[in-house]
Amino acid sequence: MLTAVVVTAVVGVLVVVGVCADEHQQEGWRDVEVLRRGRDWGTPDGALVSREGLLLEDRQTRVRKHASAPAYANAKPVPAKSIDSMPEAFDWSNVRGQNFLVPNWNQHIERYCGACYIHGSLSAAQDRIKIAKKGLGPDIMLSRQALLNCISDAVGKNAGGGSEGCNGGTSQEVYDFMHKVGLPDETCNHWVAKATKKCDAEAMCMNCMAYAEPVMENNKCWPVKKYVKYFLREYGLIPQDEAAIMTEIFERGPVACSLATDDVFDYNYTGGVWTRKNNMKNSNHVVEVTGWGKTKEGVKFWQARNSWGSYWGDNGFFKILRGENHMLIEEDCWFTVPDWKEEQSLREGQVVGGMFGLREKPRASENDDLNFQLELEQMAESAAGHGTSASMLHWGSLVVTMLTGLVIGAAATAFSMRRSARANYNVIS
Numbered sequence: 001m002l003t004a005v006v007v008t009a010v011v012g013v014l015v016v017v018g019v020c021a022d023e024h025q026q027e028g029w030r031d032v033e034v035l036r037r038g039r040d041w042g043t044p045d046g047a048l049v050s051r052e053g054l055l056l057e058d059r060q061t062r063v064r065k066h067a068s069a070p071a072y073a074n075a076k077p078v079p080a081k082s083i084d085s086m087p088e089a090f091d092w093s094n095v096r097g098q099n100f101l102v103p104n105w106n107q108h109i110e111r112y113c114g115a116c117y118i119h120g121s122l123s124a125a126q127d128r129i130k131i132a133k134k135g136l137g138p139d140i141m142l143s144r145q146a147l148l149n150c151i152s153d154a155v156g157k158n159a160g161g162g163s164e165g166c167n168g169g170t171s172q173e174v175y176d177f178m179h180k181v182g183l184p185d186e187t188c189n190h191w192v193a194k195a196t197k198k199c200d201a202e203a204m205c206m207n208c209m210a211y212a213e214p215v216m217e218n219n220k221c222w223p224v225k226k227y228v229k230y231f232l233r234e235y236g237l238i239p240q241d242e243a244a245i246m247t248e249i250f251e252r253g254p255v256a257c258s259l260a261t262d263d264v265f266d267y268n269y270t271g272g273v274w275t276r277k278n279n280m281k282n283s284n285h286v287v288e289v290t291g292w293g294k295t296k297e298g299v300k301f302w303q304a305r306n307s308w309g310s311y312w313g314d315n316g317f318f319k320i321l322r323g324e325n326h327m328l329i330e331e332d333c334w335f336t337v338p339d340w341k342e343e344q345s346l347r348e349g350q351v352v353g354g355m356f357g358l359r360e361k362p363r364a365s366e367n368d369d370l371n372f373q374l375e376l377e378q379m380a381e382s383a384a385g386h387g388t389s390a391s392m393l394h395w396g397s398l399v400v401t402m403l404t405g406l407v408i409g410a411a412a413t414a415f416s417m418r419r420s421a422r423a424n425y426n427v428i429s
Contacts, residue, residue, distance in 0.1 A: 091291025
């Protein structure tokens, strides 16, 4: 049996995610640095909205007040149709019997985090990805944690009472980041409801593996250098108009909308159309609006999804009056146009996956030994420069020199045996 060990030594971590020739990604990380320096950022005024009637003093503001900041470039929503020309009821959870919504989220696990702006905005964006893919699986759930780790740093919100990144934000901030930088799916970084101390490569995408001692430490983790990212080609603000919002939802998918909620709604909604007024002047929450309908009594409503778990409300969803800007739900709605071309490249075999992330497809060769050697070299190159520890630094320079020849030689022997076994047992690979 052959056991091959690849060892790498590390001396630092760069604040760069992935290595990609795609200009879109390279420009994205240059823009992240610009965001950090506070330039070229069309933010809202940034004034935090006071939450009215809070039962818990430690609950931070969920969403920042929207100001008339321009949407990205000249992006415009779909031209509004007349309400009469659209269905009386429509929802992306059931389009001719097919569901185009990915599963629900809960922003408050494993601790309270005021990140509704991330959840509502990304929920709408990832559902639009599913729609753009015509339902092609598997479903993509964007990494909320990667965004929380890095957007808080980029827009200067990463300093706040132990809840970094959980102090509210806007859909515009989320979508601008996704347009310029892109996001991985949730398998890169799962939700822990607290931002990391800094936005580095591991804050975006990582992997962990147990290696044999003493060559590498057990449970060693490292940043993944290259992975599938999802971008937005464009995004923008929808006019405060019932028909405009309905048209955008019907033609292209769910939208993210701000909302002014109070504790009566938070703790008492269980179903039906919410009609109670709260007289709040500013929004403090972001949700995904997936469709609309009308009750038997003729009451028009929006169908919306919250981010407080499936046990909240009506399986995580709620209905609210439509056409009256009830609780400010119609004045700050955003659309997106997703870009999933990197996933398409993976599906087409232009790149292949591995423990250290994506890489170019290995060159075709009849020589298994050469292919294996190339794979080792690419894996070692991919892992280089990630993570530091005294143990690794000590063993890195010593063991690599000693084992390189042994590994390649043993690999050649192993693959010769493998070819022989294939011949004997007529294995097709």
